[in-house]
Every structure is written in structure tokens, then in C-alpha cells.
Amino acid sequence: MQQSKMVQMWVGIFVAIGIASLFMLAMKVSNISAFADTEGYELTLNFSNIGGLKVRSPVTMAGVVIGRVSEIGFDKEIYEAEVKVKIENRYDNIPEDTSASIFTSGLLGEQYIGLEPGGSDTFLKEGDRFKLTQSAVVLEQLIGQFLVSKASE
Amino acid sequence: MISYFERLGESALNIFEKLGRGHLFLLHVLSGVPGVLWRFSLVIQQLYAVGVLSLLIIGVAGFFVGMVLGLQGYNTLIDFGAEESLGVVVALTLVRELGPVVSALLFAGRAGSALTAEIGLMKATEQLSAMEMMAVDPLHRVIAPRLLAGIIAVPFLAALFSAIGVLGGYFVGVGLVGVDEGTFWSQMQDNVDLYDDVLNGVIKSVVFGIVVTWIAVFEGYDTVPTSEGVSRATTRTVVHGSLAVLGLDFVLTALMFGE
Secondary structure, three states: OHHHHHHHHHHHHHHHHHHHHHHHHHHHHOOOOOOOOOOEEEEEEEEOOOOOOOOOOEEEEOOEEEEEEEEEEEEOOOOEEEEEEEEEOOOOOOEOOOEEEEEEOOOOOOEEEEEEOOOOOOEOOOOOEOOEEEOOOOHHHHHHHHHHHHHHO | OHHHHHHHHHHHHHHHHHHHHHHHHHHHHHHHHHHHHHOHHHHHHHHHHHOHHHHHHHHHHHHHHHHHHHHHHHHHHHHHOOHHHHHHHHHHHHHHHHHHHHHHHHHHHHHHHHHHHHHHHHHHOOHHHHHHHOOOOHHHHHHHHHHHHHHHHHHHHHHHHHHHHHHHHHHHHHHHOOOOHHHHHHHHHHHOOHHHHHHHHHHHHHHHHHHHHHHHHHHHHOOOOOHHHHHHHHHHHHHHHHHHHHHHHHHHHHHHHOO
């Protein structure tokens, strides 16, 4: 009887591990995940075009990741994208005239938000909005502009 | 010369005969599955034998396969400046293909061979005949729980393989070669679909579980009841089981992921 209790326990553990793996595949690997919240404060940015920016894309300053995109929405009043980013609490001294741009890492890489610090003495707080933003570069527009400028030469 | 063709024809007929026997056998076993559900302790015993005892090999293999994927994927992707896609590469490869296929292959080697040898020896020592004498159907009492346990165990093992493989890829990709952690997961989550990828992988592994366990128990039941016969049956289980998995994988992939 002792033997069969052990067997039952091990089978129980086996099934639990199997279900846990399936759960991990569903939650962590595939796209229905509820994102783990890191400690931080939220700022808002408006862009006229976010390109391929995605939730959880990095937010960097001087190339160092200091936060992540937490939410992407569309502001139907001004027809612009509204991006919420979560910045880690220890980086609490971002000047309010900091400018934000969407860059691409590598030629075909992922897009991220790069912050360029300004010179102001007042810092951005929870819920504040960036004033200076620059949209993503869309490759087709770039090629279009290049063709137009070539044609006008 | 004539005798050569005779033997050729005979072996061809034998193949078809065996194929037919195998399917009748499967039907007979399946008819016993509902009865087994009422005596689930039999299945639990077998789940221990085929599932729990396979955990170690599946876990270790999954981790190393994931690490290799992480390293090879990174070395290839870095040439194109696309190392952010490492998470996608690792996860899709594992969830769609390597998880179900490799765990089914390992299962055929680890558990399938053991099933065949066990049932073959039961036949060789006439335990199965003894059961029939006592009006106990060995297909229902011995084979059905093993088949059911195999079908339950393989999807779990495949899921474990994929999950540990992803962790292995994460360990190499983020830990050793330095892909950004958030990008690794976010790209993965953006490009791996719960239904198209994860669920199809699970369906695949269920099919592989049925086929591999079926081949294993049938080879055991159909063995020539000598020690040489058992050894041949065990070999056939691993060879046929692996080939069936690889062949079926192509068919299933074409059905699931072809446009």
C-alpha cells in the first residue's frame, strides 16, 4: 500500500508539472500573457506614427533601458497614438523638456523609444506628458521622399 | 528464382497482415478503454512507469536542445542584426516542432521499448494466456491502461520539453550572449499564437502519443514469444515508432501550418 501511495504522489507531481508547463507556454510564451508589473511610474507620450512599436518595447536613455512601454492606445480627439511608458522608480530625474523619438535597432530590428534629456530643473512625475516627440521613420515614406527629391533634381 | 518471388510476395502479404492485425488490435483495446476509466488506479500505475520515469530525460534533453537553439539562433541572427528575434525562433521551433517530435522520439526510446519488452515477456512467460484462461481479457486488463497512460503522458512531456527548452534558450540568449530580456519575451509573446502554435503543438503530441504507444504495445503483444522475438520486437518499436513520428510530423505540419 505504501508503494502505491508513492506512485500516486509521483503521478500527481507529474501531472502538475505537465499542467504547469502548458500554463507557462500559454501565459509566458504565447500572446495572452498578463504582463508582470515592475515598480515604476507612468508617463504618457503622443506620436503621430508609432511604426512597429509594441507593448513591452524598451524605453532607453543613452542606450540604457530605463523602462518599458506599458500601453498603446489611439487618441481619437487628436488622431494620434497615445503611448504609456513605465519608467523604473530609480530614474526619477527625467527633465520635463526631454524629447522622445522612436528608433529602430538594426535595419530590421525591433523599435524602441529613445529619450534625449533636456536641461530643465523640473522633473517629470507620474502621469505627466512629454512635450517633444518624434515619430517612427516609415521606410516607405523615406523612399518616397528620396524619389521625389531625385525627380526634382 | 521462383522461390525468391515467393518470399517477396510472402513478406509483402505479411506486412499487410500485420497492418490489419494492428488496427483490429487497436479497436479491441479502445473498446476496453471505458472500462479502464472505472479502474483508474491501473492507469496511474502505468503513468508512473511511462510518465514520471521519463521526466528526467525529457527535462535534461529539453534544456540542452533549448540552449543549442539559443546559441545557434543567435549566431545566425546576429549576421542579419535581428538577434531580437531569438525568442521567437526558440519558442516557435520548440512549440511547433521540436517539443512534440523530440519528446515523442525520446518517449519511444525510453518508455515504448520498456512497454514492448514488458508485454512481450508477459506473452513469452504465458501470463497473457493465463489471464485468458481466467476469462480476463488481457487487452482490456493489460494493454488498455498502458495505451491510455501513453496518450496522457506524451502531451505533458512535450509541454514540459517546450517549456524547459524555452528556459534553456532564455538562459543562453539572455544570460550568456546578452539579448535584451524584455525584447526576448515581448517578441516571443507577439509572434507565438496560443491557438495556431501552442494548441497545434499539443494536438501533434497527442497524435504522437497515440501512435508511439500503440506501436509499442502492439509489438509487445504481437511478439514471437522467445527471447530473440522480444528483443526484435523492442527494436522494431523504437525504429517504427520513430519513423512513424517523423513521417506523421510532416503530414500534420502540412495540415496545420500550410496555407
